[in-house]
Amino acid sequence: MDENNEGFRKLNFINDFKKVIVVENIQFVATSLTKVLKEAGFFVFHSSTGKSALYLTQNYAPDVVILSEKLPDMTGFHLIRELKSINECIKVIYISSKDDFKYKQESVLAGSDYYLLKPFERSTIINAVNEVLHGGLK
Amino acid sequence: MDDLYVMIKERYRKNLDMISFNEKIPGYFEYIFKQGPLIRRYNTRFNFLKVPVFSRKVELNDEFFNRFKSFYFDYIVPIKPYLKGIIQKGWRWSFLSVRDYNLIVFFSNFCDKFEDATILKTINHKTFVLFEDLFIKISKDSEVVSSLILSLMTSLKNNKNFDDELKITFEKLKAFFSDSMIFPSMLDMILSYNMSYYKKYFQYSDVCQINFDEIVTTEFYNCSKEVFDEIIYRIESLLKEIKMLETERDNLQWLKDISEVPFGKTPEKLILFYDKSKHSWDLDSDDFFKLFLNLIKDVLDRLDNLIYQDVDVVETTGGANKFKLLNAVQFDILYQKVKNDYLQTKSKYSSTVVSKVSLKEFIESGDVHQVFNEIHLSIFEKIPEILQGLSEISLKINKIIVTDEFIVKNSERNRYMITSPDEIKGKSPHQALYFYLEIFLQICGYFKEETVRKAVSDLPRIISNCEVSKKELNRIGDSNNLIVSKLRESNKT
Numbered sequence: 001m002d003e004n005n006e007g008f009r010k011l012n013f014i015n016d017f018k019k020v021i022v023v024e025n026i027q028f029v030a031t032s033l034t035k036v037l038k039e040a041g042f043f044v045f046h047s048s049t050g051k052s053a054l055y056l057t058q059n060y061a062p063d064v065v066i067l068s069e070k071l072p073d074m075t076g077f078h079l080i081r082e083l084k085s086i087n088e089c090i091k092v093i094y095i096s097s098k099d100d101f102k103y104k105q106e107s108v109l110a111g112s113d114y115y116l117l118k119p120f121e122r123s124t125i126i127n128a129v130n131e132v133l134h135g136g137l138k
Numbered sequence: 139m140d141d142l143y144v145m146i147k148e149r150y151r152k153n154l155d156m157i158s159f160n161e162k163i164p165g166y167f168e169y170i171f172k173q174g175p176l177i178r179r180y181n182t183r184f185n186f187l188k189v190p191v192f193s194r195k196v197e198l199n200d201e202f203f204n205r206f207k208s209f210y211f212d213y214i215v216p217i218k219p220y221l222k223g224i225i226q227k228g229w230r231w232s233f234l235s236v237r238d239y240n241l242i243v244f245f246s247n248f249c250d251k252f253e254d255a256t257i258l259k260t261i262n263h264k265t266f267v268l269f270e271d272l273f274i275k276i277s278k279d280s281e282v283v284s285s286l287i288l289s290l291m292t293s294l295k296n297n298k299n300f301d302d303e304l305k306i307t308f309e310k311l312k313a314f315f316s317d318s319m320i321f322p323s324m325l326d327m328i329l330s331y332n333m334s335y336y337k338k339y340f341q342y343s344d345v346c347q348i349n350f351d352e353i354v355t356t357e358f359y360n361c362s363k364e365v366f367d368e369i370i371y372r373i374e375s376l377l378k379e380i381k382m383l384e385t386e387r388d389n390l391q392w393l394k395d396i397s398e399v400p401f402g403k404t405p406e407k408l409i410l411f412y413d414k415s416k417h418s419w420d421l422d423s424d425d426f427f428k429l430f431l432n433l434i435k436d437v438l439d440r441l442d443n444l445i446y447q448d449v450d451v452v453e454t455t456g457g458a459n460k461f462k463l464l465n466a467v468q469f470d471i472l473y474q475k476v477k478n479d480y481l482q483t484k485s486k487y488s489s490t491v492v493s494k495v496s497l498k499e500f501i502e503s504g505d506v507h508q509v510f511n512e513i514h515l516s517i518f519e520k521i522p523e524i525l526q527g528l529s530e531i532s533l534k535i536n537k538i539i540v541t542d543e544f545i546v547k548n549s550e551r552n553r554y555m556i557t558s559p560d561e562i563k564g565k566s567p568h569q570a571l572y573f574y575l576e577i578f579l580q581i582c583g584y585f586k587e588e589t590v591r592k593a594v595s596d597l598p599r600i601i602s603n604c605e606v607s608k609k610e611l612n613r614i615g616d617s618n619n620l621i622v623s624k625l626r627e628s629n630k631t
Contacts, residue, residue: 007593008533009540010392011575017552017566038454043555043566060555060564 021045023053023067040126050074066093077110084111091132152355157271161336169194176339184322186330196334210256213314216307221246224293238289240354248272270328275353277315358616376611383604390597397583423497450558476527479520486517525587532578
C-alpha cells in the first residue's frame with residue numbers, strides 16, 4: 001500500500017504525441033499554420049509538395065494531414081486518395097476557399113475528414129485537428 | 139469539523155410531533171356523571187388511583203409510584219449499562235444498520251427520560267410527558283420493538299456479552315413494550331397517570347390512533363460529536379485507502395493488459411517483433427528453446443541499441459539531435475546479466491542433442507516438469523533468470539518514466555521525434571520506450587515470469603479490498619454523500 005512501492009505504474013500519457021503534416025506551398029500560410037499547431041503541442045512537419053507529403057507519411061506515420069487544394073505537383077483530392085491508400089487511419093483536413101456544396105461533397109468522397117473554409121481563425125484549426133483525432137467527420 | 143457536525147445533524151434531524159394527551163379538564167358535572175364513574179370502574183382493575191366521588195381531586199397512590207419505579211429497575215436497569223458502549227462503537231459494526239443504531243440511540247434516550255421520571259419522589263408532569271412520548275413511539279409498532287431488541291441482542295452477542303440472564307432480560311423488555319404481556323402494562327400506567335392529571339377517562343384506542351412512519355432517520359447515525367469525529371476519521375482513512383487501492387488496481391490492470399496473452403490466443407505483438415528479424419514464429423514454434431533463444435537474442439540486440447547506441451531525433455524547432463535512450467550506468471549490469479544467462483543457455487542448447495518440446499506444450503503446461511526431461515531442464519535452468527532480468531529491466535524503464543529520470547523529461551515528451559533506427563522511427567522517445575516495454579512485458583507474461591505473474595495474480599485481491607472499503611464507506615457515510623463530498627472538497631483546497 002506504500003505509494004512509493006517498487007511495482008509497475010500505469011503510464012497514461014504515451015499516446016499524446018501527435019504528428020501533423022501541413023501540406024501548403026504558400027510559404028507564409030505554411031509558416032503561420034505550423035506555428036499555431038506547434039504552440040498547441042503537436043509535432044509538425046511542413047511539406048510544400050504532394051510528393052514530399054507522401055514520403056513523410058510513409059516514413060513517419062502522421063496522425064493528421066492538413067492540405068491545401070492547390071499543390072504544384074498534384075491536386076488535393078489526388079493526394080488525399082494516395083494518403084488514405086498508405087494508411088486509411090490518417091485523418092485529413094482539407095483547406096479550401098470554395099464554399100460550394102458539391103465541391104465539399106467531392107472532398108469527402110476523396111476521403112477528407114474535415115473541410116475547412118478559408119479564411120479561418122487560429123482556434124478553428126486547433127479545434128479541427130482535435131475533432132478529427134477524436135473521430136469526428138465534418 | 140464542528141460546522142459539518144451541525145450541518146449533518148440539522149440535515150438528518152427527524153422531527154416528530156410530540157405525543158401528548160393535552161386534554162382539557164372536564165367540567166364538574168361531566169366529571170361527576172361521566173368521567174368519574176368511568177375512572178372508578180377502570181381503577182378497580184389496578185387500584186393506582188384515589189378517586190373521590192364528589193370531588194375532581196383524582197390522585198395517584200403509592201402503589202403507582204412503587205410499580206412505576208419497579209418497572210424501571212426490573213426492565214431497564216439490567217440493559218442500560220451496555221447502551222453507552224454500543225452507541226460508542228456500533229457504527230463500526232457491519233451487522234448494525236443506521237436504523238438499528240438509531241433505534242438504540244432512541245431507546246437510550248428513552249431510558250434516560252425514564253430515569254429522570256423515577257428520580258423524583260412525585261411525578262413531575264413535564265418529565266413524565268417526555269418519558270411517555272418516547273415510550274409510546276417505541277411501543278406503538280411491534281416491528282420497532284422487535285428490531286430494537288434484535289439489534290441490542292446482536293450487538294451484545296457479537297461482543298460476547300450475552301448470557302442466559304440477558305436473554306431473559308430481553309424477553310422481559312419485549313413484554314415491557316407490549317400492552318398485553320404483563321399486567322398491568324406500562325401503557326396501563328400511562329393511562330392511569332393521564333386520568334389523574336386530566337380527570338378524564340382514557341382507553342388504549344386514544345393512544346393507538348397516533349401514527350408514525352418511522353421514528354428514526356435511516357440516513358445517518360444520530361450520534362454525539364465525539365462519535366461523529368470518529369466516523370469522520372474513519373471516512374478519511376477509507377478515502378485514502380480507496381484512492382491507494384484504486385491506483386494499485388489501475389497499475390495492475392495496466393500490467394495485466396500489457397503483459398497477458400489470453401489463454402488460447404496468439405501473442406500478436408511478439409510474433410510481429412519476432413518475424414521482423416527474419417525468423418518465423420510459426421516455423422520455430424515446434425521448438426520452444428530455439429524460439430525463446432531467438433526472441434531473447436532480438437531483445438538483447440534492441441537493448442544494446444538502446445543502451446549503447448544513439449538514436450537520431452528531430453526537434454519541434456526543426457533542429458536535429460542524437461542521444462542514448464537508456465543510461466548505461468542504470469542498465470548495464472542488468473543487461474550483462476541477461477546476456478550472460480542467454481549465452482550460457484544458448485551454449486547448452488547448441489551442444490546438446492534433445493528432443494523438441496513445442497511452444498504450445500510449454501505454454502499449456504502447468505509445470506515445466508510435465509513437459510521437460512532432465513536434459514531439457516538443464517537447458518531451461520537459466521531461463522527463469524533471463525525472464526526475471528527482463529522483468530527488472532522493464533520495471534526500471536517504467537520507473538525512469540514515472541519518476542521523470544528519463545533523458546527526456548515528461549514535460550518535453552512531445553518535443554522530439556525519432557528518425558532512426560527504423561523500428562522506432564516516427565515515435566517520440568517516450569513512445570519508443572513504451573514500445574519496447576510492451577514487448578518485454580509481454581514476453582514476461584507469455585513465458586510465465588514469476589514477478590509479473592504474481593503481481594497480476596494479486597489484482598483480484600486488490601479489486602476485492604477496494605470493494606470492501608467502498609462498501610464500508612457507503613455504509614458509514616450519509617445517504618446523500620454530503621460528508622464525503624465535503625471532505626473531498628476540503629482536501630482539494
